[in-house]
Amino acid sequence: MLTEPRTDASAAATVSAELALAAPTRLSIRGVSKSFAGRRGPVQALAGIDLDVAEGQFLCLLGPSGCGKSTLLALVAGLDFPDCGEIHTDGHRVTGPGRDRMVMFQESALFPWRTALGNVLFGLELKPGLTRAARREVARYYLDLVGLTRFAHAAIHELSGGMRQRVALARALAPNPSVLLMDEPFGALDAMTREKLYGDLQAIWSQRRKTILFVTHNVREACVLADRVAVMSPHPGRIVQVFDVALPRPRDINSERVAALASRITATLAGSLPTETRR
Numbered sequence: 001m002l003t004e005p006r007t008d009a010s011a012a013a014t015v016s017a018e019l020a021l022a023a024p025t026r027l028s029i030r031g032v033s034k035s036f037a038g039r040r041g042p043v044q045a046l047a048g049i050d051l052d053v054a055e056g057q058f059l060c061l062l063g064p065s066g067c068g069k070s071t072l073l074a075l076v077a078g079l080d081f082p083d084c085g086e087i088h089t090d091g092h093r094v095t096g097p098g099r100d101r102m103v104m105f106q107e108s109a110l111f112p113w114r115t116a117l118g119n120v121l122f123g124l125e126l127k128p129g130l131t132r133a134a135r136r137e138v139a140r141y142y143l144d145l146v147g148l149t150r151f152a153h154a155a156i157h158e159l160s161g162g163m164r165q166r167v168a169l170a171r172a173l174a175p176n177p178s179v180l181l182m183d184e185p186f187g188a189l190d191a192m193t194r195e196k197l198y199g200d201l202q203a204i205w206s207q208r209r210k211t212i213l214f215v216t217h218n219v220r221e222a223c224v225l226a227d228r229v230a231v232m233s234p235h236p237g238r239i240v241q242v243f244d245v246a247l248p249r250p251r252d253i254n255s256e257r258v259a260a261l262a263s264r265i266t267a268t269l270a271g272s273l274p275t276e277t278r279r
């Protein structure tokens, strides 16, 4: 049976439905523990993690290297599984990866054989019901959103580190997830590029209303971005304190209020380290 060719109006309706805001999700982590088999016996990466992230909230997981931040993010992404405990998004148990939870890593992990646009298109290729033209329109919307309109056809090696992370952000946003999981996405960038991205990420987050779980070990970064900062301690990874950040946005990393909060959090972090690692 022949199907009717799509009209321009129906194609435009598909694109605008695709770009409609996804209702942000509530994230709930209950009693989650995780250990790995290390060479010298089991490593308890996480122990008894309880954490809630409200719909549309920006939560930073902050802690020293090895405290289990990436492990927790991978569990929420469904890339690995807890030994015990449960993770739910809006009451649905996480049992594997899903397009509702997109991940962005420190290294952009872009496909070097694709252009910037080609990378953003990647996440849309398996989306049912989108024509090729509609996918391109959606991908271009997200490239515009991250400020790379002019670089759609650039090869990845032609882009700076900051521009690559922008492409990675557009690629993560393109499937319209309700949760964005970010693992030190700006960790490899210089301070000036990072500061520009803090402003842009805050603007994009307020425009697209995502629930964000953002991993960092940079205290000021957490204070600039987060609604709440969950401070973790290592061996085993636990949440020692959660700070509410009530500062108005957009926030300036060099402001006195950000600095004051950062020193309070730094004191908590220092106090939570095992004595032999304190200086």
Ligand SMILES: Nc1ncnc2c1ncn2[C@@H]1O[C@H](COP(=O)(O)OP(=O)(O)OP(=O)(O)O)[C@@H](O)[C@H]1O
Binding pocket: 036, 037, 038, 043, 044, 045, 063, 064, 065, 066, 067, 068, 069, 070, 071, 072, 217
């Ligand atoms: N696949 C694995 N096999 C064995 N041990 C692991 C594995 N993944 C993580 N670990 C261990 O679990 C602990 C937590 O690691 P994780 O990568 O989550 O820390 P992190 O807080 O993200 O650190 P960083 O800030 O350095 O990225 C560490 O002790 C690490 O060695």
Ligand SMILES: [Mg+2]
Binding pocket: 069, 070, 071, 183
């Ligand atoms: Mg990590």
